[in-house]
Amino acid sequence: MTARTEDIKAWLDTVTIDPAVHALRPDYRALVVVAEGLIPGPSDEVSERLLVAAEESARAALAGAAPEDHPHLAAWRETFRAFGAKPQRTRPSAEALLRRAETGLPRVDRLTDIYNAVSVAHVLPLGGEDLDHYQGPARLVRATGEEPFETTAGGEAAVEHCPPGEVVWRDDAGVTCRRWNWRQCTRTRLTLATTRAVFILDALGPLGDAQLTAAGEALVAGLLESSPGAVTASRVVTCP
Incomplete structure (x- = not known):
């Protein structure tokens, strides 16, 4: 697949808060990184090395x-409470990972492992998604309660709806x-x-x-390092 740097840069320009x-x-900022020409696959020596270094x-x-005592994670807990979430039950993603660092981070696949390693090493929430499955631009909003969220429940596909006011990332099809x-x-x-992904x-x-x-x-x-020949583009998105 030929990398289309202009396309991913154009998509980046549509991301909003x-x-x-x-x-x-x-004070919130999102650093959005888009990559194309990635080589997917199971965990490998590159992702393993990064995870081990992150654990250390x-x-x-x-x-x-305790992870929640770290200043950045404490701020995230405060933020979750501000829109009605309970961080003891639904933890910010970086805190959930850091709690597993002592006994070993999960090994998922090479792309997920890489972003999990960076999340832990730099103590910040970081997520990655398949850009080819996006519909329209990514935007960070407060939910109305009508947006569908596709998930699993009991091993079966399910659709949930977020309570109004919850902070969510979404595209044209629903909550991401x-x-x-x-x-x-x-x-x-x-x-x-x-092969094409967005990381926030x-x-x-x-x-x-x-x-x-x-x-x-x-x-x-x-x-x-994991995908030689991949191309990336990035942009810091701030609140207007």
């Missing part, structure tokens, strides 16, 4: 402290990620056939712009 989200967290980094950074960065839908999840790195005030940039650079480096 709704003013209602800005009212909730004016997490142990050193936490030094026995619930509770800002808690759970992705099944429609756009990465698979062993994914979430930052609040305690994580500085330089740290956000460093996390994005680490993600791109991992993707390019």
Whole structure:
């Protein structure tokens, strides 16, 4: 498949954050990275090395402290509470991963492993989705309650509807990620056939712009090492 750098840059320009989200967290920034020409597949030596390094980094950074005491994760817990979520039950994604670092992060597939490693090493929520399954632009909004969210329940396909006011990522077809960065839908999840993907790195005030940039650079480096010849584009999206 020929990489279409102009196409992914054009798509990046359509990503938006709704003013209602800005009212909730004016300090929020999203670093959106799009990659094309990726080589999907099971976990490999590159993803394993990155995960092991992330596990070691997490142990050193936490030094026995609880993940939720980290300033950036504490800010995310506060944000979840602000739109009605209970972080003890539905944790910000980076906190959920950091809680597993001591005993070992999950090994899923090479693309998921890479972004999980960056999330843990840089202590920020980070999700990846299949761009070919998107319909229209990505936008961060507060749900109306009408948007469908495709998921699984009891091993079967199911459709849920978010409570009004929940912060969600969505496209023209429905919700792509619930509770800002808690759970992705099944429609756009990465698979062993994914060659074009979008990655969203979430930052609040305690994580500085330089740290956000460093996390994005680490993600791109991992993707390019795993998929030589891939092309990437990125953009920092802020509230209007």
